[in-house]
Structures are given as structure tokens and as C-alpha cells.
Amino acid sequence: MKKNRSIFLSFCLVVSLLIAKQDMNSQSSNPYKTNYYCEYCGTKSSSVSGLTANKCSRHPDGAYKGSHRLYEGTEKSKYICEYCGTKSSSISSLTANKCSRHPNGSYKGHHKPYSGLEKSQYICKYCGTKSSSISSLTANKCSRHPQGAYKGNHLPAL
Numbered sequence: 001m002k003k004n005r006s007i008f009l010s011f012c013l014v015v016s017l018l019i020a021k022q023d024m025n026s027q028s029s030n031p032y033k034t035n036y037y038c039e040y041c042g043t044k045s046s047s048v049s050g051l052t053a054n055k056c057s058r059h060p061d062g063a064y065k066g067s068h069r070l071y072e073g074t075e076k077s078k079y080i081c082e083y084c085g086t087k088s089s090s091i092s093s094l095t096a097n098k099c100s101r102h103p104n105g106s107y108k109g110h111h112k113p114y115s116g117l118e119k120s121q122y123i124c125k126y127c128g129t130k131s132s133s134i135s136s137l138t139a140n141k142c143s144r145h146p147q148g149a150y151k152g153n154h155l156p157a158l
Contacts, residue, residue, distance in 0.1 A: 039070065040068065052069070
């Protein structure tokens with residue numbers, strides 16, 4: 001009886017080691033989790049801790065006054081500004097310029113990459129207004145904006 005139990009426990013140990021090894025291999029080959037980017041400046045890192053441990057040159061509080069912030073969207077061929085719909089091939093080039101429809105005022109902040117997927121129709125997260133592009137959605141004031149009726153532009157939902 002003890003021998004059977006010993007064999008069974010050995011078998012379980014081997015199986016758990018094989019499963020752990022398979023999980024490690026599948027994580028390292030996952031193309032969606034290999035690179036992490038800063039939402040503010042587009043700095044690329046192979047780990048979240050490596051990214052967020054350093055100061056950011058385009059932080060909203062000022063250059064190097066805060067850490068990088070993790071961009072939670074997926075890697076894309078084109079990145080779109082959440083506020084105005086401007087498109088760029090990288091987060092770094094998108095966030096390098098000021099945004100004409102920034103919530104703090106025209107050209108008072110940088111573009112912010114939209115973390116949602118590209119869609120055929122975008123919906124305002126406050127009032128439900130629909131538009132075929134982020135640019136046309138954010139061009140108008142929102143009647144149910146949190147700052148007050150018509151005090152801010154529409155903002156796309158994820």
C-alpha cells in the first residue's frame with residue numbers, strides 16, 4: 001500500500017513539473033506579452049517592473065517628475081489618439097506632440113493612445129453618441145460630460 005502511494009506521489013510530481021515547464025514555454029512564446037510600453041512616451045520594456053521603475057520624460061506632471069505608466073492596449077500597426085483621433089505608427093511618435101482636443105485645453109497636453117481595438121463605430125462612454133471615427137466623435141461637446149453639460153468633448157468607450 002505504501003509503495004503504491006509512493007509511486008503515485010512520484011507520478012504526480014513528474015506531471016506537475018511537466019505542466020509547469022509547458023506553462024513557462026507557452027508564456028515566453030506569447031507574442032502579445034513580450035513588450036510593454038509607457039502610455040506617456042512609448043518607451044518599450046520587456047517587463048512591467050522594468051518599465052515602471054524609471055522616470056518618464058513626457059509625464060503629465062512634468063519631465064521626469066513621475067514614473068512611466070503601463071499602456072494596457074495591444075501592439076498595433078497604427079495608434080490613435082483618444083482625444084482627437086490623430087493616427088501614428090508608434091506610441092512614441094503619437095505622444096511626442098500636443099493634442100488640439102486635450103481635456104486640459106487646446107494644446108495643453110499630449111496625445112493619449114486609445115487602448116481599445118479599432119472599430120467600425122465608436123460610442124461615447126458618457127452619452128452613447130455614435131460615430132464612424134474617433135476624430136468625428138471627439139469633435140463635438142457631450143451633453144452628459146462629467147464636468148457638466150457641453151463642458152467637455154465626447155470620449156470613446158473601449
